[in-house]
Amino acid sequence: MNITLEKYHGLGNDYLIFDPNKNELELTEESVRLICNRNFGVGSDGLLVGPILGQDKLELKILNPDGSEAELSGNGVRIFGKYLKDAGYVQKNRFIVNTLSGQQTIQYLNETGTRIKVSMGKLSFYSDEIPVTGPRREVLNETMMFGSIPYRVTCVTIGNPHCVIWLNDISKELACRIGKHSETADYFPEKINTELLKVVDRTNIEIEIYERGAGYTLASGTSGCAAAGAAYRMGLTDPKMYVHMPGGVLEVEIEPDGGVLMTGEVGYVGRFTLSHEMTEELRALR
Ligand SMILES: N[C@@H](CCC[C@H](N)C(=O)O)C(=O)O
Numbered sequence: 036m037n038i039t040l041e042k043y044h045g046l047g048n049d050y051l052i053f054d055p056n057k058n059e060l061e062l063t064e065e066s067v068r069l070i071c072n073r074n075f076g077v078g079s080d081g082l083l084v085g086p087i088l089g090q091d092k093l094e095l096k097i098l099n100p101d102g103s104e105a106e107l108s109g110n111g112v113r114i115f116g117k118y119l120k121d122a123g124y125v126q127k128n129r130f131i132v133n134t135l136s137g138q139q140t141i142q143y144l145n146e147t148g149t150r151i152k153v154s155m156g157k158l159s160f161y162s163d164e165i166p167v168t169g170p171r172r173e174v175l176n177e178t179m180m181f182g183s184i185p186y187r188v189t190c191v192t193i194g195n196p197h198c199v200i201w202l203n204d205i206s207k208e209l210a211c212r213i214g215k216h217s218e219t220a221d222y223f224p225e226k227i228n229t230e231l232l233k234v235v236d237r238t239n240i241e242i243e244i245y246e247r248g249a250g251y252t253l254a255s256g257t258s259g260c261a262a263a264g265a266a267y268r269m270g271l272t273d274p275k276m277y278v279h280m281p282g283g284v285l286e287v288e289i290e291p292d293g294g295v296l297m298t299g300e301v302g303y304v305g306r307f308t309l310s311h312e313m314t315e316e317l318r319a320l321r
Contacts, residue, residue: 037314040070040077041118042304045110047253047282049304051079052118055087064102065320071100077307080249083111086124086132093119094133099248106136107194109256109285109297113151116141117301120148136194149301155257156194157293158264165192168222176269182216189265190227193295196247197261198227201269205231205243207251207281214245228255230262234271241279253282260295263287 038060041052051070053062060066062084070076080100087094095115097105105111115132119125120143129142140154159165160173167174167190174190179198189199198217202209214229226247233241244258245251259278266272267289274289286298309317 037311038309038317040307040309041121042077042079042307043114043117044282044302044304045113045254045256045299046280046285048110048255049079050081050083050108050111050114051077051307052083052085052115054118054122055084060314060317061321062098063320066317067098067102068100069317069320076313077309080246080252081105081108081111083108083115083118085115086119089133092133093124093130097134099246101248103248104135105195105248107134107139107155107257109153109155109258109260110254110299110301111256112139112141112153112155113256113297113299113301116143116151116153117148117303121303134194144298150298151301152296152298153256155260155295155297158191158193158260158268158289158295159293160189160191160268162190165190165196166224168224179217179220179222181213181220184213186213189269191261191264191268193257193260193264195257196223196225196227197230197258197265198223199230199232199262199265201232201234201265201271203233205233205241207243210243210245211251214251218245218247228258228261230255230258232262232266234266235279237271237273238276239279240266240272240276244280254280254285256285256297256299259285260287260297264289264293264295
């Protein structure tokens, strides 16, 4: 049987869904890299594997295009929510999914499930939880060197690790220039997602993103939550704000206990049935 993948995007952050209940393939780092490759494969910013059906559980495994596993993806969870509705796995309007980072609550805000609110979990700025090397502390406004240049950095986890750099001017070029050094810097034993943050006013921020295991992306849900959390913690914004990214806008709300609510759109691109040749090539990649 040839492999079938469904493609969705969250504000231009595109993911392929590999439903293990409908496909037979043992995924390896190499096969994930080939599927996500934009020239030799279908191409995407990541692969969502699910639903993995457990006892009363809907599990989601999130893979980066380099084959590594991520604890959480905000766009990935919204996309997964839309897929679960489209494929008839859920009938409820509000339900829980499980990722490596814990539980996320998904809520459909419209009939077609294209607008989704997710309760993402809690932010932590503590070094041992992110993780960041050195003594246990909250990593707030510290100087770190990326490619021999010093930057003021606030680090935070929302299940996956983020480093937020507050600047007056941000761009794709700068995100790529800094991100390629910060992703693998010694400060971060599990690597890091990088966000350049520009504060527009108390309810609007702009970010540029360089994702761990994926590189530059047009949008990222966890990055939006991390940057919003950092901006609020630094006293630069109100708790509820619009996060503007090159691919579109997310609404993020920081709750008094550090919980984060994220709301945004999901788009369905289409179904891709891989050729016999491609299916066989993937099966050979062990
Ligand atoms: N695109 C994502 C984040 C995906 C995971 C990230 N690259 C990581 O390794 O932590 C999002 O929408 O949050």
